Amino acid sequence: MSTMPDEPRQRVQQLRTQINEHNYRYHVLDAPLISDAQFDALLRELQALETAHPELLTPDSPTQTAGFAPLKAFAPAVHRVPMLSLENAFSEAEAEAFDRRVHERLRKHGEATLRAGYAVEPKLDGLAVSLLYAHGELVRAATRGDGQTGEEVTQNIRTIRVIPWRLSGAQHPAHLEVRGEVYMEKAAFAQFNAQAAAQGERVFVNARNAAAGSLRQLDARLTARRPLSFFAYGVGACEPALLPDTHSAILEQLAQWGLPVCPERATAADLAGCLAYYQAIGARRDALPYEIDGVVYKVNQLDQQQQLGSASRAPRWAIAHKYAAQEQTTTLLDVQFQVGRTGALTPVARLAPVFVGGATVSNATLHNMDELRRKDVRIGDTVWVRRAGEVIPEVVGVVLEQRPPHAQTISLPTQCPECQAEVITLPGEAVARCSGGLYCPAQRREAIKHFAARRAMDIEGLGDKLVEQLLEQGLVRTVDELYQLHLAPLSALARMGPKSAQNLLDALDRSKHTTLARFLFALGIREVGEATARLLAQHYPDLDTLMQASVEELQQIPDIGPVVAQHIHQFFRQPHHLQIIERLRQAGIHWDQAPAAPALAAANALPLQGQSYVLTGTLQSMTREQAGEALRQRGATVSNSVSKKTHAVIAGEAAGSKLSKAEALGIPILDEAALLALLQNSVSSPRQ
Numbered sequence: 001m002s003t004m005p006d007e008p009r010q011r012v013q014q015l016r017t018q019i020n021e022h023n024y025r026y027h028v029l030d031a032p033l034i035s036d037a038q039f040d041a042l043l044r045e046l047q048a049l050e051t052a053h054p055e056l057l058t059p060d061s062p063t064q065t066a067g068f069a070p071l072k073a074f075a076p077a078v079h080r081v082p083m084l085s086l087e088n089a090f091s092e093a094e095a096e097a098f099d100r101r102v103h104e105r106l107r108k109h110g111e112a113t114l115r116a117g118y119a120v121e122p123k124l125d126g127l128a129v130s131l132l133y134a135h136g137e138l139v140r141a142a143t144r145g146d147g148q149t150g151e152e153v154t155q156n157i158r159t160i161r162v163i164p165w166r167l168s169g170a171q172h173p174a175h176l177e178v179r180g181e182v183y184m185e186k187a188a189f190a191q192f193n194a195q196a197a198a199q200g201e202r203v204f205v206n207a208r209n210a211a212a213g214s215l216r217q218l219d220a221r222l223t224a225r226r227p228l229s230f231f232a233y234g235v236g237a238c239e240p241a242l243l244p245d246t247h248s249a250i251l252e253q254l255a256q257w258g259l260p261v262c263p264e265r266a267t268a269a270d271l272a273g274c275l276a277y278y279q280a281i282g283a284r285r286d287a288l289p290y291e292i293d294g295v296v297y298k299v300n301q302l303d304q305q306q307q308l309g310s311a312s313r314a315p316r317w318a319i320a321h322k323y324a325a326q327e328q329t330t331t332l333l334d335v336q337f338q339v340g341r342t343g344a345l346t347p348v349a350r351l352a353p354v355f356v357g358g359a360t361v362s363n364a365t366l367h368n369m370d371e372l373r374r375k376d377v378r379i380g381d382t383v384w385v386r387r388a389g390e391v392i393p394e395v396v397g398v399v400l401e402q403r404p405p406h407a408q409t410i411s412l413p414t415q416c417p418e419c420q421a422e423v424i425t426l427p428g429e430a431v432a433r434c435s436g437g438l439y440c441p442a443q444r445r446e447a448i449k450h451f452a453a454r455r456a457m458d459i460e461g462l463g464d465k466l467v468e469q470l471l472e473q474g475l476v477r478t479v480d481e482l483y484q485l486h487l488a489p490l491s492a493l494a495r496m497g498p499k500s501a502q503n504l505l506d507a508l509d510r511s512k513h514t515t516l517a518r519f520l521f522a523l524g525i526r527e528v529g530e531a532t533a534r535l536l537a538q539h540y541p542d543l544d545t546l547m548q549a550s551v552e553e554l555q556q557i558p559d560i561g562p563v564v565a566q567h568i569h570q571f572f573r574q575p576h577h578l579q580i581i582e583r584l585r586q587a588g589i590h591w592d593q594a595p596a597a598p599a600l601a602a603a604n605a606l607p608l609q610g611q612s613y614v615l616t617g618t619l620q621s622m623t624r625e626q627a628g629e630a631l632r633q634r635g636a637t638v639s640n641s642v643s644k645k646t647h648a649v650i651a652g653e654a655a656g657s658k659l660s661k662a663e664a665l666g667i668p669i670l671d672e673a674a675l676l677a678l679l680q681n682s683v684s685s686p687r688q
């Protein structure tokens with residue numbers, strides 16, 4: 001490397017910048033751009049220059065400091081253009097009032113219409129930041145702070161992989177403040193929290209808190225380990241003012257420069273369009289890969305934004321139309337233990353009713369004792385309750401500051417609340433179980449509900465309530481007795497009558513013709529879900545052979561590990577289970593025998609034989625079940641969990657933790673188009 005002998009000062013400066021950057025990439029990002037030897041060459045050149053010119057040596061030179069030093073505190077960062085907040089609308093009426101105000105004000109400026117309608121975007125639930133690009137180079141990043149002055153978090157922002165250090169393309173403004181939201185994707189958050197919990201570290205109530213906490217780490221190495229993302233949603237100062245004249249076009253420009261912009265952004269001609277967007281995004285809220293708490297409507301034309309101006313806190317040209325909050329606080333009144341099909345005791349929180357996620361919630365799960373202890377939940381506490389979409393409401397945390405003096409700790413009962421049998425927690429398991437087995441009325445009840453379920457024996461009309469009635473009246477005790485039911489006692493049940501009773505008997509009759517996979521799933525063997533049941537049925541088309549299989553034989557099946565194999569083996573060793581299976585067969589339960597065994601099928605009939613796939617997320621052109629079926633027809637196995645044996649993961653929209661796990665394990669990931677191509681290219685003679 002040649003240095004102009006008369007410019008040692010400049011070269012020293014240049015070397016220090018380069019070395020600092022490489023140090024940062026090496027120590028914080030774990031992503032060096034140059035080899036150690038190249039790095040040493042730069043460092044030696046700097047040392048040589050500093051030795052030759054001692055007046056240039058400074059204490060902060062990378063020759064004097066080791067690696068990467070965490071900050072002592074964040075430096076203040078003044079925003080050239082203040083970072084404002086948004087007004088909220090909590091109802092359509094409030095959104096209409098906003099639209100009216102906009103039109104009234106514009107009329108005063110002689111403007112009759114919104115010239116470019118509204119720009120509409122999801123409102124990400126994260127942390128606002130301002131990124132300063134000088135001639136296309138990221139030179140500073142800051143949090144919002146009080147809107148005028150934030151904290152400088154450049155080092156931390158540089159760890160976010162999607163944020164470019166240098167803008168792509170050309171003709172960048174000399175000074176550009178990009179505004180946007182740092183957030184954590186739902187799947188990344190779930191994985192991050194699970195990992196933290198497993199290591200006994202602090203868990204976060206939601207992705208927003210995790211994102212905010214991650215960015216405010218003084219040591220950027222900690223931020224680098226957090227899976228953060230970013231979407232740009234606007235600009236602050238821009239000099240020279242070369243940007244397009246609508247908000248939506250500015251976002252396009254930012255995207256052109258390589259900044260991530262939310263793909264859900266759109267424009268709406270008028271308020272009706274905004275409200276339709278609110279509905280459409282709301283319907284997909286749970287499927288989106290990130291948390292949102294509303295959508296934002298922004299007057300699109302910039303000169304009209306200027307005419308409308310800003311109040312002290314928020315602009316008059318934009319509003320956030322909020323969705324129902326998915327988290328609320330309420331009081332924990334009591335904790336009771338519910339017994340499931342496998343005897344698992346689930347602590348259930350009884351809550352002071354609270355409106356959350358669009359419904360009134362008075363019960364929420366606390367998952368298991370480990371979770372309960374980790375969150376240190378006590379009766380009388382104010383707790384955070386979360387209800388998102390179809391997910392069962394859960395208690396996600398405690399507001400410790402509001403703990404009353406006599407808040408009561410919760411202990412695991414020693415006896416089953418339903419049958420008084422001993423409660424056992426096996427070493428290494430988080431779940432405590434009732435040891436009563438099928439003597440426990442709760443386990444029996446749940447086993448029958450599971451057996452009748454749509455995805456199991458699919459007994460139409462046999463819902464949870466009716467199962468409870470049948471048990472209470474002593475009409476059934478075990479699943480085989482369902483097929484011994486008679487019209488008269490059934491008709492005599494409350495809310496039943498002869499017609500519904502006959503319908504149930506017909507449904508029971510229809511359910512007798514099933515598949516081996518459904519039957520195996522319906523039996524409720526521990527750890528045998530639908531996917532495992534299908535695997536078993538594929539490998540053992542004959543039930544008797546499966547029942548005889550040893551643990552070792554079972555483990556030969558891909559995706560069946562030692563624990564599952566043990567559960568299956570154990571299940572078929574219990575005389576009680578054998579008796580029930582025999583009675584079910586006698587009652588007429590049957591399935592079609594599979595045709596030719598895979599090994600005997602034509603060579604090209606099963607082109608995906610031996611390959612194991614995992615499906616995750618939402619597909620557009622088919623359901624996951626249909627995709628699984630199509631793969632299985634081609635000889636592939638479809639599994640529920642990602643492991644090293646997985647051939648590829650097929651990820652639809654809003655794919656979750658399985659996708660992250662695949663990424664972590666370096667398993668190939670296929671999108672829907674790739675799946676369709678795979679199916680196209682591996683057409684086989686369909687099997688039953």
Ligand code: IVH
Binds near residue numbers: 121122180296
């Ligand atoms: S625009 C001057 N657009 O919401 C307008 N904000 O409650 C400033 N936010 O501090 C904000 N998504 O952190 C805007 N698409 C979006 C947004 C968004 C999330 C956040 C932002 C802001 C807060 C206001």
